[in-house]
Amino acid sequence: MTAYSKMTREELQAAYAAEQKKFDDLKAQGLNLNMARGKPGKAQLDLVSDIFDIKLTAEDFTIDGFDARNYGELTGLPAARRLFAEILGCKPQQVFAGGNSSLQLMYDTVSKAYTHGMLHSARPWCKEEKIKWLCPAPGYDRHFKVTESFGFELITIAMTENGPDMDAVEEAIKDPAVKGMWNVPKYSNPQGITYSDETIRRLASMKPAAPDFLLMWDNAYCIHEFEGEFVPFVEILSECEKYGNADMVFEFASTSKVTLPGAGIACFACSEANLAYMTKLMDIQVISFDKVNQLRHVRFLKDKANTLELMKRHSAIMAPKFRAVTDALDAEIAPLEIASWNHPKGGYFVSVDAMPGTAKRALALCKEAGVTMTGAGATFPYGKDPADSNIRIAPSLPPVSELEQAIAVFCTCLKLAALEKLLG
Amino acid sequence: MTAYSKMTREELQAAYAAEQKKFDDLKAQGLNLNMARGKPGKAQLDLVSDIFDIKLTAEDFTIDGFDARNYGELTGLPAARRLFAEILGCKPQQVFAGGNSSLQLMYDTVSKAYTHGMLHSARPWCKEEKIKWLCPAPGYDRHFKVTESFGFELITIAMTENGPDMDAVEEAIKDPAVKGMWNVPKYSNPQGITYSDETIRRLASMKPAAPDFLLMWDNAYCIHEFEGEFVPFVEILSECEKYGNADMVFEFASTSKVTLPGAGIACFACSEANLAYMTKLMDIQVISFDKVNQLRHVRFLKDKANTLELMKRHSAIMAPKFRAVTDALDAEIAPLEIASWNHPKGGYFVSVDAMPGTAKRALALCKEAGVTMTGAGATFPYGKDPADSNIRIAPSLPPVSELEQAIAVFCTCLKLAALEKLLG
Numbered sequence: 001m002t003a004y005s006k007m008t009r010e011e012l013q014a015a016y017a018a019e020q021k022k023f024d025d026l027k028a029q030g031l032n033l034n035m036a037r038g039k040p041g042k043a044q045l046d047l048v049s050d051i052f053d054i055k056l057t058a059e060d061f062t063i064d065g066f067d068a069r070n071y072g073e074l075t076g077l078p079a080a081r082r083l084f085a086e087i088l089g090c091k092p093q094q095v096f097a098g099g100n101s102s103l104q105l106m107y108d109t110v111s112k113a114y115t116h117g118m119l120h121s122a123r124p125w126c127k128e129e130k131i132k133w134l135c136p137a138p139g140y141d142r143h144f145k146v147t148e149s150f151g152f153e154l155i156t157i158a159m160t161e162n163g164p165d166m167d168a169v170e171e172a173i174k175d176p177a178v179k180g181m182w183n184v185p186k187y188s189n190p191q192g193i194t195y196s197d198e199t200i201r202r203l204a205s206m207k208p209a210a211p212d213f214l215l216m217w218d219n220a221y222c223i224h225e226f227e228g229e230f231v232p233f234v235e236i237l238s239e240c241e242k243y244g245n246a247d248m249v250f251e252f253a254s255t256s257k258v259t260l261p262g263a264g265i266a267c268f269a270c271s272e273a274n275l276a277y278m279t280k281l282m283d284i285q286v287i288s289f290d291k292v293n294q295l296r297h298v299r300f301l302k303d304k305a306n307t308l309e310l311m312k313r314h315s316a317i318m319a320p321k322f323r324a325v326t327d328a329l330d331a332e333i334a335p336l337e338i339a340s341w342n343h344p345k346g347g348y349f350v351s352v353d354a355m356p357g358t359a360k361r362a363l364a365l366c367k368e369a370g371v372t373m374t375g376a377g378a379t380f381p382y383g384k385d386p387a388d389s390n391i392r393i394a395p396s397l398p399p400v401s402e403l404e405q406a407i408a409v410f411c412t413c414l415k416l417a418a419l420e421k422l423l424g
Numbered sequence: 425m426t427a428y429s430k431m432t433r434e435e436l437q438a439a440y441a442a443e444q445k446k447f448d449d450l451k452a453q454g455l456n457l458n459m460a461r462g463k464p465g466k467a468q469l470d471l472v473s474d475i476f477d478i479k480l481t482a483e484d485f486t487i488d489g490f491d492a493r494n495y496g497e498l499t500g501l502p503a504a505r506r507l508f509a510e511i512l513g514c515k516p517q518q519v520f521a522g523g524n525s526s527l528q529l530m531y532d533t534v535s536k537a538y539t540h541g542m543l544h545s546a547r548p549w550c551k552e553e554k555i556k557w558l559c560p561a562p563g564y565d566r567h568f569k570v571t572e573s574f575g576f577e578l579i580t581i582a583m584t585e586n587g588p589d590m591d592a593v594e595e596a597i598k599d600p601a602v603k604g605m606w607n608v609p610k611y612s613n614p615q616g617i618t619y620s621d622e623t624i625r626r627l628a629s630m631k632p633a634a635p636d637f638l639l640m641w642d643n644a645y646c647i648h649e650f651e652g653e654f655v656p657f658v659e660i661l662s663e664c665e666k667y668g669n670a671d672m673v674f675e676f677a678s679t680s681k682v683t684l685p686g687a688g689i690a691c692f693a694c695s696e697a698n699l700a701y702m703t704k705l706m707d708i709q710v711i712s713f714d715k716v717n718q719l720r721h722v723r724f725l726k727d728k729a730n731t732l733e734l735m736k737r738h739s740a741i742m743a744p745k746f747r748a749v750t751d752a753l754d755a756e757i758a759p760l761e762i763a764s765w766n767h768p769k770g771g772y773f774v775s776v777d778a779m780p781g782t783a784k785r786a787l788a789l790c791k792e793a794g795v796t797m798t799g800a801g802a803t804f805p806y807g808k809d810p811a812d813s814n815i816r817i818a819p820s821l822p823p824v825s826e827l828e829q830a831i832a833v834f835c836t837c838l839k840l841a842a843l844e845k846l847l848g
Contacts, residue, residue, distance in 0.1 A: 037495070045493045046482050056476045058469070069469045071461070071685040099523050100714045107709040114539055115550070115574065126539070126550040142708075149708045150539060261495040263716035284566075284573045285531040290524045290714065292687035 001335035004422055016419040022412050023369065031370035033406040038189070038348035039397045040261055043317045048259045048310070051300040061295070068291040074283055075275070076267070080294035084267040086304045087223060088253060089235035094269045096278070099289045102254035102266035106216060107146050109250055109268065112281050113179070113214060114150050119247055119277040121212040125150075125179065134172055134181035136164035138351055138379035138390045140189040143182040143218065152179070154381035159188070163195035166202045173208035180214035186233050187221035190351040190379055190392035192344025200234045205243035215240070217251040223304075223311050224257060225346040226318035230308050237269060246271040255297060257314070257348065258307060265290075265297050321395040324403045325350050332411040338418040350393040351379070358417035359388045365413035371406045425759035428846055440843040446836050447793060455794035457830040462613070462772035463821045464685055467741050472683045472734070475724040485719070492715040498707055499699070500691070504718035508691040510728045511647060512677060513659035519693045520702070523713040526678040526690035530640060531570050533674055533692065536705050537603070537638060538574050543671055543701040545636040549574075549603065558596055558605035560588035562775055562803035562814045564613040567606040567642065576603075578805035583612070587619035590626045597632035604638035610657050611645035614775040614803055614816035616768025624658045629667035639664070641675040647728075647735050648681060649770040650742035654732050661693060670695040679721060681738070681772065682731060689714075689721050745819040748827045749774050756835040762842040774817040775803070782841035783812045789837035795830045 004012065061068040064078040075081065076097025085092040098105050117124040125131050133152040135144055136159050148154060155172060158165040163185070172178050183203070185195045195203075203215065217236050225231060240249045247270075255264035270278070301307045326343050329352070333339050341352040354362055360376040367373075374392040377385040393410070395403055428436065485492040488502040499505065500521025509516040522529050541548040549555050557576040559568055560583050572578060579596060582589040587609070596602050607627070609619045619627075627639065641660050649655060664673045671694075679688035694702070725731045750767050753776070757763050765776040778786055784800040791797075798816040801809040817834070819827055 039495050042482075042491065045485075045491065049482055052480045058466075058473055061469070067466065067469065069684045069686055071463050071680075101710045101712075104710040111535060111539060111709075115535060124550075126548075142711075145708050149705075256495075260493045260716065262493055262712050263714045281573075284569050285535075286525045286528040287566075288525075288686050290687045290717065292684065293714065293717065 003335065003337035004418060005337060009423070012419055012422055016416070016423060019412055019415045019419060023365065023416055026409050026412060027369045031405060031409065033370060033402050033409070034372045034397055035394050035403070035406050035410075036372045036374050037397070038257075038394045040257055041317065041397050041399065044314055044396070045260065047313055047317070048300070051259055051296060054296055054299045056292070056295070061292070063295065068295045071287045073291060074279055074286070074288050076289060077291045077294040077298065079298040080265060080291075081267075083298055083301060083303065084253060084269065087307060088219065088251060088269055090237045090251070090269050093272055094237055094275060095267050096269070096275060097265060097267045097289070097294055099266060100256070100262065100264055100293070102218070102220065102252045102256070102268075103142060105266055105268045106143070106218065106252055108282075108285075109214070109216070109278070110146055110150060112278065113212070116281055118212040118214060119274055128177070130177050132175060132178045134164075134169060134178060135381045136182065136188075137381060138190055138392070139182060140184060140218070141374070141378040141383070143216070144381050147180075147182070148382065156381050159191060159193060161193060163188075163193060163199035166199055170202070170206060173206055173210070173213065176209035178208065179210050179212065180216060182216050182218065184218050184220055185236070186219060186231075187224060187344060187347025189220070189347065190349035192342050192347045192349065192351065194231070194233070197234060200236065200239060204236065204239040204245060206245075213248055215249040217249050219251055219253045221257075221347040222253055223308060224348070225311065226315035226322060227345040230311070231346070237271065241271070247274050250274070255301070258310065259297060259300065263293065265294050318396060320400050321403055322350065324400055325393055325395045325407050328404070328407040328411055333414060336415065336418070339414055348394060348396055350395065352391040352393060352414075353389050354391055354414055355418045355421060356387045356389045358414070358421050359385060359391050361420065362410075362413045362417035363391065365416055366410055369409045369413065371409045373410070427759065427761035428842060429761060433847070436843055436846055440840070440847060443836055443839045443843060447789065447840055450833050450836060451793045453794075455829060455833065457794060457826050457833070458796045458821055459818050459827070459830050459834075460796045460798050461821070462681075462818045464681055465741065465821050465823065468738055468820070469684060471737055471741070472724070475683055475720060478720055478723045480716070480720065485716070487719065492719045495711045497715060498703055498710070498712050500713060501715045501718040501722065503722040504689060504715075505691075507722055507725060507727065508677060508693065511731060512643065512675060512693055514661045514675070514693050517696055518661055518699060519691050520699060521689060521691045521713070521718055523690060524680075524686065524688055524717070526642070526644065526676040526680070526692075527566060529690055529692045530567070530642065530676055532706075532709075533638070533640070533702070534570055534574060536702065537636070540705055542636040542638060543698055552601070554601045556599060556602045558588075558593060558602060559805045560606065560612075561805060562614055562816070563606060564608060564642070565798070565802040565807070567640070568805050571606070572806065580805050583615060583617060585617060587612075587617060587623035590623055594626070594630060597630055597634070597637065600633035602632065603634050603636065604640060606640050606642070608642050608644055609660070610643060610655075611648060611768060611771025613644065613771065614773035614814075616766050616771045616773065616775065618655070618657070621658060624660065624663060628660065628663040628669060630669075637672055639673040641673050643675055643677045645681075645771040646677055647732060648772070649735065650739035650746060651769040654735070655770070661695065665695070671698050674698070679725070682734065683721060683724065687717065689718050742820060744824050745827055746774065748824055749817055749819045749831050752828070752831040752835055757838060760839065760842070763838055772818060772820055774819065776815040776817060776838075777813045778815055778838055779842045779845060780811045780813045782838070782845050783809060783815050785844065786834075786837045786841035787815065789840055790834055793833045793837065795833045797834070
């Protein structure tokens with residue numbers, strides 16, 4: 001295969017005709033495939049079926065000195081706080097164990113900053129003239145939407161192979177209206193980038209003009225390797241504390257992709273001063289989260305070592321799916337030099353940078369052929385990718401056989417969109 | 425026994441000496457008893473232990489066309505929506521089945537009004553000069569605290585035996601700054617009052633000046649009789665709709681006092697237009713609530729008839745506790761004519777109106793003798809009872825034997841506080 005850039009117009013036209021034929025054939029199959037969201041597949045859900053067989057009797061619920069079934073213990077079952085602390089490397093007293101959704105805990109943190117202010121806020125953010133927010137991009141669309149929904153101005157920060165462009169971050173935080181920043185520090189969504197130690201040091205030591213700057217640290221994929229051994233990560237709470245920024249960071253994690261996406265447990269971790277402040281606000285909102293499900297999880301996951309063993313079993317399911325995607329891209333697209341992509345070792349996504357100006361068109365073609373993908377632009381603030389280039393592939397949900405079909409469609413659509421552009 | 429008001433000063437002094445002696449004896453027992461919160465007791469929790477034995481296999485989760493274990497179905501498991509709809513008498517498509525806390529759903533409704541506005545709001549409430557809120561009192565302290573925490577001005581509405589004083593309500597809602605009202609329409613907290621049909625009709629048909637008036641309808645005790653048969657209640661959504669107020673009301677309910685306080689399921693019900701509006705806002709906050717626990721509840725509770733059977737078993741535990749409280753009051757306090765109280769047939773509380781100016785003192789004495797009660801004033805906005813009279817008794821948590829001790833202490837403290845006042 002020859003790179004499109006080295007082809008003559010006639011060769012491009014011939015390639016277009018061939019791909020158009022392939023596209024028509026694929027379309028005729030009436031496919032209905034989905035690579036849109038980072039949703040675990042059925043095999044992963046079945047992997048943890050034993051969690052439903054954990055025998056819980058009345059005696060089991062009297063744990064840590066109270067009854068897990070009853071109201072109370074807003075900060076969560078002590079054993080669940082200890083489990084999350086062990087996994088995150090922080091202290092149990094820094095952990096708030098919540099319900100089934102870390103997104104909800106993140107939203108509520110931002111929402112409380114907006115309605116009541118954070119620990120070091122002069123006033124609730126809704127009383128500020130203007131709030132700005134740093135969004136490393138490509139990034140997670142649901143993060144961006146949370147801050148967009150509160151009317152914050154989203155500022156795009158470029159992602160480098162070491163994490164967010166720290167020169168840009170350090171410049172931006174001189175503005176006191178810049179109140180926070182989204183981060184997925186390990187296996188970032190969608191690029192699978194892990195922040196370098198240097199990036200983390202610069203983030204932990206920064207001196208934002210806003211005294212209530214909120215470093216949102218979504219450690220969603222902290223133990224989510226699908227290739228190789230578990231990779232240790234920097235413990236962000238003590239790192240921030242080291243530089244006098246103990247109250248700047250809120251870390252989030254969940255078992256959504258460890259046990260069950262819809263019925264796992266989530267947590268946030270922060271300084272004890274922040275925890276005391278947030279708990280006081282949350283005590284108005286909820287009496288306690290579901291401690292029975294927390295207990296179920298503690299019994300099932302036991303500890304970090306056992307949890308990492310479970311993650312190995314997830315990776316055995318995930319790895320072939322990611323290989324199916326990157327192998328197809330490496331074989332079908334690489335020689336044409338019309339796109340680049342990552343080869344992640346963890347997380348839930350493959351990030352493709354298509355030829356600028358072709359992402360929307362390629363995904364429209366995918367849809368036409370029955371393959372649903374994350375919308376073009378979704379990985380950028382306001383859903384607008386200025387280069388119309390980045391595409392997020394989520395290979396986890398379909399079985400490998402369907403995935404192979406879906407990625408074949410995707411490759412054809414990428415090529416067609418590039419050829420249209422080159423011939424246009 | 426003679427009413428204190430008919431006693432001479434000498435008789436009062438003798439009574440005081442006798443009660444003081446009793447108090448000292450009780451105090452010497454080093455009691456540690458709690459009648460503070462509407463927390464179910466251990467026997468009630470054990471009543472539903474079978475919910476943990478419900479066998480759930482991979483096949484069970486494919487229900488209503490999707491996998492209950494995975495992300496998705498923000499409005500909840502259709503079967504859970506149907507169950508709540510049957511109990512509340514509304515339509516399944518009006519129900520949002522959520523997590524373990526109806527308080528959280530209530531808080532979030534108010535919070536979203538504040539941050540984003542309701543369906544008919546001109547702007548988010550945080551952009552309004554002033555928000556006022558109607559609080560029938562005595563009422564539920566957690567309700568009042570939610571609206572207080574958002575800085576709303578709380579307006580006390582007197583409770584009558586038929587529910588809130590509707591003349592006062594109809595006058596208050598002429599002010600467009602009055603944006604909403606708390607209600608516990610059946611077995612109100614703490615008085616156990618059920619709103620009359622006429623009260624409900626006047627509420628459903630009212631024409632508030634605020635186009636986005638929010639009638640908060642916390643049907644917390646809708647099936648919570650502990651004496652006699654289930655008492656049907658007016659279905660508020662259709663009642664409001666009848667008067668052109670379909671979008672005015674949000675109803676809330678939960679299984680916190682049906683299955684498990686910390687691990688039940690909660691819902692809100694509202695017009696379909698409101699549900700569409702709220703779901704769009706909530707989709708930014710959470711991907712979905714715990715549908716596995718919803719499934720567990722559907723399997724366990726089955727339907728309304730079966731749920732009412734379970735409530736009979738709760739009432740067999742609850743009734744003797746309430747009798748222990750009201751029998752003691754009837755015997756010890758009634759002849760003295762220093763307080764009045766209700767004899768509820770459902771709900772979770774006995775409401776005592778002590779001699780004005782003695783509630784705080786009586787509860788301070790209780791505390792001194794090792795009996796924890798809901799703080800004096802808690803049943804009024806801002807925690808301030810202008811008459812210093814109302815006291816909420818929550819008999820559900822302690823076993824009957826402890827309760828008898830606790831109520832004996834309480835009666836002695838009520839008498840002491842009254843005698844101190846009269847001898848003052």
